[in-house]
Amino acid sequence: MAPRDLSLPESAGPRPPGAPALDPSDRGRLLAGAHHDPHALLGAHPVPGGIVFRALRPFARSVAVVVDGERTPLASEGDGLFSAVLPLGAIPVYTLLVAYDGDEQEVHDPYRFLPALGDLDLHLIREGRHEQLWKALGAEPMTHQGVTGTRFTVWAPNAQGVRLATDFTYWDGTAFPMRSLGACGVWELFLPGIGEGTRYKFEITSRYGHRFLKADPMARRTEAPPNTASIVHASHHEWGDAEWMAHRGDVPVHAAPFSVYEVHLPSWRPGLTYRQLAEELPSYVKELGFTHVEFMPVAEHPFGGSWGYQVTGFYAPTARLGTPDDFKYLVDALHRAGIGVIMDWVPAHFPKDDWALARFDGDPLYEPGNSQRAEHPDWGTFEFDFGRTEVRNFLVANATYWCEEFHIDGLRVDAVASMLYLDYSRDSGQWTPNVYGGREDLDAMAFLQEMNATVYRRNPGVVTIAEESTAWGGVTRPTDSGGLGFGLKWNMGWMHDSLEYIGKEPVHRKYHHHEMTFSMIYAYSENYVLPISHDEVVHGKQALVSKMPGDWWQRRANHRAYLGFMWAHPGKQLLFMGQEFAQGAEWSEEHGPEWWLLDPGYVAAGDHRGVQDLVRDLNTLYRATPALWQRDTDPGGFRWVLCxxxxDNVFAFLRYDADGTPLLAVSNFSPVVRHDYRLGVPDEVPVWYQALNTDAARYGGSDVTHLDGIKPENGGITLTLPPLATVWLTPSSV
Incomplete structure (x- = not known):
């Protein structure tokens, strides 16, 4: 039923009495967006003679209040303010009729609602202990006091005022000032009738009087770059991975097979959305036998050329490929295919874009106040202030957010070393020692310990992985023993040394032999992943096969032999996309892998398919052979046979599973066949069978192979070693 129009002509009698004038200071601060409590001025409040109704509606032609179906006009106070006093004894339920040129809308008044954020939430935020921070801050569609709308909340403790600017206000925040909820620094506004898909930003007035728009740090959805607005979002995805989630933690990750395919989603198949990737990526990864995929950062970032490592939207998957629910669909599809999902997570730094986290409320907030400490010297970014409880909470909650909301199985934490050292990339005089006079960042240590402990406690089966490039002790030691608490650590030393070796001409490799054996000196000091990642195939470093010396045949042979050595070496494996089929060119984020190399019409397609077949067989045998993964962190699971x-450029070692069943790996990194090569092996194995030979013809090799079993004699076996190849031998035929 339409409200009755009680507006009166001039001769029909007096209008409702005017409202008491606002205090000039309050009025000025309200209109300037610098008032801490707009709800005390706007909405309905008792005054002598009744209830005053006051609304702030810039550009409105008229505003009326509707009570029990009766419409009463509000008088204009100028500057978009409208008010009137109604002779009522209590504040009623009411709506507003707001008329613009050619349009009239009946709306609930945002300023008649109590705060939609509870005291417990505010307490946890202030203490820095809100482990589900995304449910308290940001934009939350909800029903509040019986009305459907969206609660907007933001942490901006240094602001004079905060207003909500939206697409439907043409990015002018005047109509929707937010209220401060006290010492915690949170600002809040419940906006009735506003739901999913609304684009918004926060209009902040700093303590210095500057006014600017900022994207929501907690936004769960964003516009696609180069646009920068946040978008109200609620998830409607129905998960189908219950079985995966129930069993992913049955075996501890360090004692389970773990072979990772690293992917840059926007360029794996350029142009595909999350949902389209879900139709192709799981089947490809499953066919190749990898246990996990690792996504380079998927959180929103403005510059695609950063590959996602300069994040502005820590709680939002990049909109370039679809919505958050679309990303969930991709994760779900991978889980249903039996593939775990790891994502790169970047808490070390953030870019200086003026619409994002940098100087968020006009002062350093997420970054340290000390400019020397705030600036990251390598990347032109800001570092996080790990010593501030709210900032630490923002990041710890973000880590568990991806695990809980998106069912992510692991977080590979980027640039850990840059967080741990106060003098990282800084010269003398550019950093200040900690309270003990050392170079360790104690706040960053505490943050990483808290993050790891929280993630593991809240998300059984999840693993955290450190990209840490120094000899920091205890990266994968539990936090209750003083360690950082990561589950795994990238073995950057192994990567660097082994690539140095394999890049040498075979004639020179004997002078670098130690570079392939040194890793075993420290192999059990941490729980390691052996990474051949995106960092090793860009910026002039060349693709993996192109690092190899020799002609095309030799380069491929070296490539295959190296992968065979890598898969047998203690530690988990990670291989970047394109290297699984020996792409010769460096990776480009614009073009992605060179899939055309596998096209049947390409003259050398067989060469590349041979390497791809090897990777498939490596993964298949790896998963079926507990000796290669069950005792990765146990020195008793490894023994040199020849180091x-x-x-000769030859290496040989044994791997053992929990029952003592061995696998013998032999690598010949020389381009010559070595006949009658003698190796000492355990007497308890009656016959050794070739399980894998990277020189097999089907992989593109010369097919120097062992078709029959090899029986030990006098405490050893005699082999013919194929050129530039790795051979795996097991006690049973495959």
Missing amino acids: DAAD
Whole structure:
């Protein structure tokens, strides 16, 4: 039923009495967006003679209040303010009729609602202990006091005032000032009738009087770059991965097979959305036998050329490929295919874009106040203030957010070393020692410990992985023993040394033999992943096959032999996309892998398919052979057979599973066949069978192979070693 129009002509009698004038200071601060409590001025309040109704509606032609179906006009006070006093004894339920040129809308008044954020939430935010911070801050569609709308909340403790600017206000925040909820620094506004898909930003007035628009740090959805607005979002995805989630933690990750395919989603198949990727990526990864995929950062970032490592939207998957629910669909599809999902997570730094986190409320907030400490010297970014409880909470909650809301199985934490050292990339005089006079960042240590402990406690089966490039002790030691608490650590030393070795001409490799054996000196000091990642195939470093010396045949042979050595070496494996089929060119985020190399019409397609077939077989045998993964962190699971044959470029070692069943890996990094090569092996194995030979013809090799079993004699076996190849031998035939 339409409200009755009680507006009166001039001769029909007096209008409702005017409202008491606002205090000039309050009025000025309200209109300037610098008032801490607009709800005390706007909405309905008792006054002598009744209830005053006051609304702030810039550009409105008229505003009326509707009570029990009766419409009463409000008088204009100028500057978009409208008010009137109604002779009522109590504040009623009411709506507003707001008329613009050619349009009239009946709306609930945002300023008649109590705060939609509870005291417990505010307490946890202030203490820095809100482990589900995304449910308290940001934009939350909800029903509040019986009315459907969206609660907007933001942490901006240094602001004079905060207003909500939206697409439907043409990015002018005047109509929707937010209220401060006290010492915690949170500002709040419940906006009735506003739901999913609304684009918004926060209009902040700093303590210095500057006014600017900021994207929501807690936004769960964003516009696609180069646009920068936040979008109100509620998830409607129905998960189908219950079985995966129930069993993903049955075996501890360090004692389970873990072979990772690293992917840059926007360029894996350029142009595909999350949902389209879900139709192709799981089947490809499953066919190749990898246990996990690792996504380079998916959180929103303005510059695609950063590959996602300069994040502005820490709680939002990049909109370039679809919505948050679309990303969930992709994760779900991978889980249903039996593939775990790891994502790169970037808490070390953030870019200086003026619409994002930098100087968020006009002062350093997420970054340290000390400019020397705030600036990251390598990347032109800001570092996080790990010593501030709210900032630490923002990041800890973000880590668990991806695990809980998106069912992510692991977080690979980027640039850990840059967080741990106060003098990272800084010269003398550019950093200040900690309270003990050392170079360790104690706040960053505490943050990483808290993050790891929280993630593991809240998300059984999840693993955290450190990209940490120094000899920091205890990266994967539990936090209750003083360690940082990561589950795994990238073995950057192994990566660097082994690539140095394999890049040498075979004639020179004998002088670098130790670079392939040194990793075993420290192999059990941490729980390691062996990474051949995106960082090793860009910026002039060349693709993996192109690092190899020799002609095309030799480069491929070296590539295959190296992968065979890598898969047998203690530690988990990670291989970047394109390297699984020996792409010769460096990776480009614009073009992605060179899939055309596998096209049947390409003259050398067989060469690349041979390497791809090898990777498939490596993963298949790896998963079926507990000796290769069950005792990765146990020194008793490894024994050198031959580590000093530098002149021959030969390495041989044994891996053992929990029952003592061995696998023998032999690598010949020389381009010559070595006949009658003697190796000492355990007497308890009656016959050794070739399980894998990277020189097999089907992989593109010369097919120097062992078709029959090999029986030990006098405490050893005699082999013919194929050129530039790795051979795996097991006690049973495959």
